[in-house]
Amino acid sequence: MPYSHSVGTALVAALAAWLIIENGFGRAVLGRAVGLGIMSHLILDLVTHGHDIVLWPGLPSPKLGLGLYEAAPFAAFIIEFAYGIFCWRVYRGGRGLLALIVIGNLANLSFLSPAIPGPEYYFAGLPLVVVTVVFVQIVVTLVLIGVLARRV
Template structure:
């Protein structure tokens, strides 16, 4: 899924569990992708491209058992839950962050071709809805999802504009008939990984910046709701 829409998932997390710090949730929804970028750059995971790239289905995420397997995502979520719940004594944060981390693989299964392993060392079967086999439809579905996240969050018009701009900015990557800069990535999968890393960072930064005031208000309301009442009638 487009990085901006993973970032938009943080808006849903805030609506369900207000009070969890913005940066924590933003990082959590993209933790899996950050690992993918690092693992590809160091050679632990790999991708390859067709000789000519016209759309995203010409890039194949052929080996990503550590960052993008079902088992590894569950493990990361459970570790985060345990640390926050039992060590830091933040049970609400624990649930929110665990859901945020696991949301990434759920959304990728809903969009990717069959390139997601169940666990490291288990090469087959690989799962994925196959939506990226028809990338133009995938772009429509992903954009609708990003807008829905914004609508649930009740974000600003500027935040909506950011989500739309990032999605429409990827138009040439999803529509083969529209030429774009991705053509220059053919044969350079590690450069592609680095660009994805930059895209992840800018998407998180943009969503965080334009969501921060509303997020802060939600956090203050959550703190007030959780605080015991003080004072009372004087006898």
């Protein structure tokens, strides 16, 4: 993932999102939240990914990542799950948002370890299908978060 998961890409994306949302749309708090969200994704990736995060697109080394997905997938699950709960607490989200965090993390369990059976069994040898499923999952999750995070 040389482009989407480099330290530089995350920094530029976080800064751009923050500045565009804050200055372009006048939503300062939202801009900072999106920027922090992008940076927190990088930090979680640095902990969980296995030596595949470069500093900048095109730079062959160093490749960063502690590799918890491979070495200790359940520890990666606990860290990501705990981070989701932490964000929910900071945001003071409702029960629907908490349910989405719990269900979403549990639904990802089979992706973290081959020992846990899941739908990815049907995607073996079909990398474009995997990417498409992950993309759809991201979009659906973002929409659900947007709906469930609304304050009534």
